[in-house]
Amino acid sequence: MHARVGPPGCVDMRLLVVEDELKLAAYLHKGLTEEGFVVDLAHNGVDGLHLAMEGDYDLLVLDAMLPGIDGLGVLAALRQSKQTPVLMLTARIRVEDRVKGLQSGADDYLVKPFAFSELVARIQVLLRRARPLREADGAAVLGLADLELDLLRRKATRAGRRLDLTAKEFNLLTLLLRRQGEVLSRTEIAEQVWDMNFDSATNVIDVAVRRLRGKLDVPFERALLHTVRGMGYMLEARDP
Numbered sequence: 001m002h003a004r005v006g007p008p009g010c011v012d013m014r015l016l017v018v019e020d021e022l023k024l025a026a027y028l029h030k031g032l033t034e035e036g037f038v039v040d041l042a043h044n045g046v047d048g049l050h051l052a053m054e055g056d057y058d059l060l061v062l063d064a065m066l067p068g069i070d071g072l073g074v075l076a077a078l079r080q081s082k083q084t085p086v087l088m089l090t091a092r093i094r095v096e097d098r099v100k101g102l103q104s105g106a107d108d109y110l111v112k113p114f115a116f117s118e119l120v121a122r123i124q125v126l127l128r129r130a131r132p133l134r135e136a137d138g139a140a141v142l143g144l145a146d147l148e149l150d151l152l153r154r155k156a157t158r159a160g161r162r163l164d165l166t167a168k169e170f171n172l173l174t175l176l177l178r179r180q181g182e183v184l185s186r187t188e189i190a191e192q193v194w195d196m197n198f199d200s201a202t203n204v205i206d207v208a209v210r211r212l213r214g215k216l217d218v219p220f221e222r223a224l225l226h227t228v229r230g231m232g233y234m235l236e237a238r239d240p
């Protein structure tokens with residue numbers, strides 16, 4: 001039997017790589033297999049979409065420029081029914097392309113040419129994120145500045161004062177706190193907290209964030225929950 005050489009945590013993680021440059025595809029297949037992933041390849045958008053819809057993948061590495069259906073087309077079709085994490089590979093670096101891709105449901109971007117180690121690191125981040133909140137390892141108490149969240153007792157306090165949160169608000173705050181300092185898109189918040197997709201959820205997220213902010217920040221001097229225009233929301237202790 002062939003022993004896996006990858007670090008634990010990759011074991012039995014299945015990836016689909018959709019890339020039309022054959023040499024790059026073969027290189028990624030070889031490298032990711034060596035990292036311990038189970039890797040399938042598709043060389044065009046049509047095959048990629050078909051495999052992604054039929055297969056049970058933990059993550060897609062999706063090239064943006066593909067014959068047949070391009071990466072954004074594959075992503076849009078996939079997102080109708082599946083929330084598999086997608087890391088897009090792109091030659092384009094313009095901010096508006098990035099934003100367009102993230103709005104269409106890509107979870108992350110990597111601009112070509114990239115270092116293989118960076119690809120692996122980003123894949124691992126996305127796979128970790130995709131795990132349900134309750135399975136995430138780590139402390140039972142999360143904190144930021146004077147905010148504290150006790151996950152076992154499901155109790156939130158700020159400056160020692162109890163915050164009266166609904167179950168969804170508590171889950172939303174848990175997600176934001178686990179990922180403090182990172183911008184979370186509405187898409188991701190919708191998937192992780194509401195198990196919904198983006199189109200149906202935008203307004204739900206905004207309303208929930210506003211309510212959470214009313215309890216979390218409004219009564220206190222320093223705001224922790226920030227809106228990042230056009231991108232999403234972020235929990236961070238900024239200098240007053």
Ligand code: CA
Pocket residue numbers: 019020021063064065066
């Ligand atoms: Ca390409």
